[in-house]
Amino acid sequence: MTQVLKINPTLVENGKMINLITRDVSEFEDAIYNITNILRDLSNAVAACCVLYSEIGGITAVTGPIGSGKSLVLKVLTKEYKNVEGDLEVVGSISYVSQEPWLFPSTIKQNILFGSSYDENRYLEVLQVCALLEELRLLTDGDSSIVIDGGANLSKGQKARINLARAVYKERDIYLLDDCLASLDTIVADFVFEQCIKRFLKDKIVILATSSIKYVNRSDNVITLKNGTVQSKKVHSKAPRNAETKNGLTTIRTSRIQDTLRKEFDQHQDLYASSSYMYACCEKAYLLLIGADQIILLIFAIILFLALDDKMTAGKVGLVLSQIFSLTGAQLVFYCMMTRLENQMITVERVLEYTKQKQENKDGLVIEHWPKECEIRFKDVYLSYKSDQDHVLKHLNFSIKNKEKVAIVGSTGSGKTSLISTLIRLYDFEGNIFIDNVDIKTLPMDFLRSKISVIPQEPTIFSGTLRENIDPKGQHSDDDIWKAISTVNLSLFQNLDERIDMNLSICEKQLICVCRALIQRNKIVIFDECNASVDSDTEALIQKVISENFAECTVIAIMHKLRYILDFDLVLVVDKGVIIESGDPSSLLKKKNGMLSNLFKRQ
Structure with a gap:
């Protein structure tokens, strides 16, 4: 049984559409031959094409020189980019590993589970095949260690393997691995390739973007991207560009946890909204208290005036009443300003916390023309x-x-x-x-x-x-x-x-x-x-x-x-x-x- 990943390449020649679709290995080889000949003939061709065929259990390596579009092909398969021309069909669910490791501030375990339910046996096996099990045991808090500042407390190789473990832990049909072995030393990379990619994912479709000739040679199928096969400049010019969070967004979407993260965001938003609503309610309640206080003073003044009717003139009564209104108004402004000041000073307190952090000692002696020998x-x-x-x-x-x-x-x-x-x-x-x-x-x-x-x-x-x-x-x-x-x-x-x-x-x-x-x-x-x-x-x-x-x-x-x-x-x-x-x-x-x-x- 096979599953087919197809990008129907559309070549334009004098306004005519030429579509090529592959469904088996022989057609795949013929399609590559035909497309190469067509592109060679079309000296002014501005189209790019790619045909992917992979058997279940096979590894397809996507390779090519700098800027040839290896990462872009994988993102096209995740439907992050709209293909420039032609049709895209992906049969099966996808798990994606970004080229630059993306970790979020939480425990290592939560970075790997990423919204999936915890299966202890699968989790431990994933740690083992990603060469993480022994290293996590060396950490004081193990997999409960907190990832700080995108992984500043981890080596790039460790971040890359956690990134891989997150994708592999999820049960999917297709695994897209964007140069995930590049940051690993030779021994660890070989171990991960053999134990994780070849053995653990043996019943899955794996597409590995890599520049390593060694792993290209050990793959079942090889797609080489280069000028004449994929024109990366044209694809780059038409694809939408977002900022550095793109890798995280792709991981989130292929992991299918948008709803989970949306609910988590809603919880934070609800917490903020509830505190803001509470502040507004307290402010209104305070205004009611001030109003009640004003009414009590007025009642007290009126009773006093009635008791001293013979000694109070109209001018004195008016003066007292106007002062009561002025006093309550001033009191209202004073307490509102103090409340807002107290609330806003929390921001200042947070900023001041940074000033208490240990600063780098920048004192020292500047030496002219140093260093000379650089020993x-x-x-x-x-x-x-x-x-x-x-x-x-x-x-x-x-x-x-x-x-x-x-x-x-x-x-x-x-x-x-x-x-x-x-x-x-x-x-x-x-x-x-x-x-x-x-x-x-x-x-x-x-x-x-x-x-x-x-x-x-x-x-x-x-x-x-x-x-x-x-x-x-x-x-x-x-x-x-x-x-x-x-x-x-x-x-x-x-x-x-x-x-x-x-x-x-x-x-x-x-x-x-x-x-x-x-x-x-x-x-x-x-x-x-x-x-x-x-x-x-x-x-x-x-x-x-x-x-x-x-x-x-x-x-x-x-x-x-x-x-x-x-x-x-x-x-x-x-x-x-x-x-x-x-x-x-x-x-x-x-x-x-x-x-x-x-x-x-x-x-």
Whole structure:
């Protein structure tokens, strides 16, 4: 039995419609051949087409170069975008994994269940096949740990696996996985691919968007997107664009919990409305009390006037009555103003709470023309995110020479990104870190960070123009910016004042971050897994930039993909916050049971 996913490609030639529909493997192969020939003949064709066929239990890999539309194809299948031309039919229910992990502020368990009923056996099996079971046991609160600020307290690999576990936990017919293995180290990625994608989902349709040749070769079907097959620029230009929450919306819709979230929103809205209504009722009740108070005073004054009838003149009576009205009016205004002031001061109190938070110490000595040699030395460095938690980095002692290219390797959650965070003082740490024999704790925070360029694992793009993204402070000329753009072959843009499309591919966002680092011309450059989610061509380009454009810099690169590991001078292998191997890559690869050797063999 088979299920068919069809996008009926519509090609326009002299106003005539040509429709191709596939229902089995042979027709699928014929359709690909025919479409390729038609597109080759139509030199002015502006249509894009894609034919998907998958057997139950089969894995279909969707691959292609940067910006080819891999993620877009999956979102089209979820009906997030209206297909530009032709018809779309999806037979079966869908579960979707976004390329950028989307987590919400709640427990890890609630992020995985996401509105589904709790089935203990399935839940534990999902944790196991997503390589989360053991890691969650190491956390103080286990799967009850709270996800903070979109997952700031988790590694990207952990966020990616929680994101995957959420989709896999749901019982669906079709699973759309958008490059979900890119953030994982080789051993974990292989485990998840074999145990989760191939075994646990063996009776399901799986469509995996990936740039990894290894997983493409291990898939049952392969769809390659490229110019002539899918013209991504045309699709991009016609598809609707929303902001960064798009991944979350797609996950919500494919999980079919819109009603649940709508009810939760209504509950919050009802709570707000009830408090507002209570405030309004109290205000009206207070007005009634003031009115009653005024009536009591008037009655008392009238009785007093009657008792003193011979001694009270009309003028005195009028004066007393007018003062009573003025007094109650002033009293009404006073109490209303005090009530509103008290209510609004709560907002001020909340803001003041932020001022009581521990501030970064930005004091220190600014050193001119620093750093010169860019030699880095870690001495007995320990790091713990909270004082009552175990150290995530332990007893780090190593040195990096000037202009040395250093690769930091290790499994997911081993402490690689934490190590980098100490270098730019994102967290307080024990021990000392020296750059050119200067303890970085003695330097002003802003000064230190301005001397180090960081290309983060999650590329940061600002809402604005290309110029504002590459040169936020406006310190560089147009020629410098265009030179950086040319270096990374980012031909997508024609104008520096062109506004950035927030739905660029991960590769395109990453290249913009590389451009940002290029024009800064800092002598210390950090690449934090920037090659994890990119295709092989972009990975090769980034490696070329490191070798040529950052040749005079000290470079530290966190790596999962080890294809270019021999291009580095020094490799540090990290496991559970400790450096377990260090040395030149050639020597480490010769160790039969070495961790780097094992990781390299699994690539």
